[in-house]
Amino acid sequence: MYDPTLQYRCTIIRGKSQTDMEDLLPLYANIVHKYCPCEEKQFRASCCKALSKALFSTEAYDRLSDSNQKTVLNHLTEIAGTLLGLYYPAYDDETKTNYINESDSCKYLIESGDYPTFFKNLCLNFQFPNGAKWLQFIEDDIKNKIRIKPFCYVVSLLFHAQQQVERELLTKQEIGFYVLNSLEVLQGKVPCSDVYDRIMADRKNKVRRERLSGSHDWQHIKEQFNLLELADIIETDATYIWLNKNAAESIACFIKHKDDFIFDAYKYDLKSKAGRIQYMEDWKKAYGMFNRELQGYRILFQSDVVVLGKDAQRAHPGATKSSVDLGDEGEALVFRIEQERVRRYRSRLVNKVLLLGKTKGLGYDISSIEADENPSHPEFARYIEVKSTRRVTEPSFTSRSWMDSLNVTAKEWVAAEQYGDYYNIYRVYFTKTKTFIVRIRNPFRKAQDGEIEVYPTIYQMNFGSSVIELRYEK
Structure with a gap:
């Protein structure tokens, strides 16, 4: 018993x-x-x-x-x-x-x-x-x-x-x-x-x-x-x-x-x-x-x-629905936000906001324009790479010890260097209560200035036959 x-x-x-x-x-x-x-x-x-x-x-x-x-x-x-x-x-x-x-x-x-x-x-x-x-x-x-x-x-x-x-x-x-x-x-x-x-x-x-x-x-x-x-x-x-x-x-x-x-x-x-x-x-x-x-x-x-x-x-509301495909949902969310931002500035320019996440090799997911955030050059291109993550609680952005990390590909980092001030990483946080989006502009320069830390985690090694010292065959 x-x-x-x-x-x-x-x-x-x-x-x-x-x-x-x-x-x-x-x-x-x-x-x-x-x-x-x-x-x-x-x-x-x-x-x-x-x-x-x-x-x-x-x-x-x-x-x-x-x-x-x-x-x-x-x-x-x-x-x-x-x-x-x-x-x-x-x-x-x-x-x-x-x-x-x-x-x-x-x-x-x-x-x-x-x-x-x-x-x-x-x-x-x-x-x-x-x-x-x-x-x-x-x-x-x-x-x-x-x-x-x-x-x-x-x-x-x-x-x-x-x-x-x-x-x-x-x-x-x-x-x-x-x-x-x-x-x-x-x-x-x-x-x-x-x-x-x-x-x-x-x-x-x-x-x-x-x-x-x-x-x-x-x-x-x-x-x-x-x-x-x-x-x-x-x-x-x-x-x-x-x-x-x-x-x-x-x-x-x-x-x-x-x-x-x-x-x-x-x-x-x-x-x-x-x-x-x-x-x-x-x-x-x-x-x-x-x-x-x-x-x-x-x-x-x-x-x-x-x-x-x-x-x-x-009788109590259940949990918020979770994302089926986190990356796609994040890209779609930022795409809609960019469309709304550009539409508020000038509706005829909204067709310049393009969702390109499925196009390989670009180094970014969305092509947009500066619009109201760059009055001198409103139609200059803006390149956006979207990085999404899930967590339960809301991020404490104001905390001294708060920190986040994400992975970028070689092509994304090349694009970050190439486009400079016009390259942005949008970090999307899906939580149980709400969704947060933060923007990091010109991450390449921020890395050079020591504001963010970037280091390689994978190295690609290309070699030819001249460096081979020994070969086995079975």
């Missing part, structure tokens, strides 16, 4: 607020991507220097106060490394050196700029026990036979709840008490249906449970809700939690992999130093892997099963 009063706390690393997490994510990922792979000591020195500049406006990490140095290290190790899984260590037996490698999920984020999918992958991989804790707490989890993928379990429970006739919404407190603090559930012993039935029975019988509060019992649960919201899997208000009805495929993936653990914490000898090191290395590498099912592979429910929003359960 399931006894929810048997409580156990599985903590996770404390993260930043939702907005801060998304604002800082590209900063973390860009730094890791820039310096990996790298010997551990050099990696830490380079990253601390870069983070010090972003957070405290100085590259002199060694000259920061002790508290500020601690803050920089926390961003690098606890958040970027342990919580977000952007990099992992690997020991080389031949050189007797520890190297730091960029994780698969970090590479995906750099390539796609898709924040919600990054967080979906993080939540899909996360499990207890893991390597995100101090050894003492890992040993406690193993001693208590903890074995659960908490995010997958919560998603499965919420889906089960919405399929019942009564369609009752579950509260955050109920999820916290009956799931995320319940020893038997954390041990993997209790199916979702039993948890739901117990919640409903306790509601009916007016059983009052102690309200979870404080940094110990409640904070770690709120952190888990935050990550699921950043993954765009759930939505919440002050009391309730429910599934995002527009995330059916991802929800199906979570349910499908509820019992597929990426890491077996029980096979390691944690009494030995070698066993502890191997445990941590294996966990961090597994945690940073990217599940390609989240990248467009369609995982469908049966045709008669749908994910309900809060509106179907307790």
Whole structure:
């Protein structure tokens, strides 16, 4: 018989607020991507220097106060490394050196700029026990036979709840008490249906449970809700939690992999130093892997099963519709804005606004004109490259530590140099509440002036037969 009063706390690393997490994510990922792979000591020195500049406006990490140095290290190790899984260590037996490698999920984020999918992958991989804790707490989890993928379990429970006739919404407190603090559930012993039935029975019988509060019992649960919201899997208000009805495929993936653990914490000898090191290395590498099912592979429910929003359960508007093709939607949005801007200036010139995103080799997506923004030369051409991304929260553009990154092709950078002041990058941010567009004019000059940082991530090498020293044929 399931006894929810048997409580156990599985903590996770404390993260930043939702907005801060998304604002800082590209900063973390860009730094890791820039310096990996790298010997551990050099990696830490380079990253601390870069983070010090972003957070405290100085590259002199060694000259920061002790508290500020601690803050920089926390961003690098606890958040970027342990919580977000952007990099992992690997020991080389031949050189007797520890190297730091960029994780698969970090590479995906750099390539796609898709924040919600990054967080979906993080939540899909996360499990207890893991390597995100101090050894003492890992040993406690193993001693208590903890074995659960908490995010997958919560998603499965919420889906089960919405399929019942009564369609009752579950509260955050109920999820916290009956799931995320319940020893038997954390041990993997209790199916979702039993948890739901117990919640409903306790509601009916007016059983009052102690309200979870404080940094110990409640904070770690709120952190888990935050990550699921950043993954765009759930939505919440002050009391309730429910599934995002527009995330059916991802929800199906979570349910499908509820019992597929990426890491077996029980096979390691944690009494030995070698066993502890191997445990941590294996966990961090597994945690940073990217599940390609989240990248467009369609995982469908049966045709008669749908994910309900809060509106179907307790009249509330559902989530905004997500983009099917992010790049195309961003280009279309900027194209419409440019048409409206030019039309307001002079309607006969609107035909000079052309959407060219499907034309390869140009180095830009839209050809427009300066119009009202250049009164001396209103019909001079404007070249626009559109870069779109998705995130859940609104960007904090005024924050000192806010940073973003994007990828540009060789042709786009050639066009940026060629067209100078008439070349613009329009960065589109699709969020759950609204869409933001920012404009970067003449990025090539800004790079020369040191206002933005641009560095190559891929080199093309062309060679002829004269440089070949050895050839094998089979």
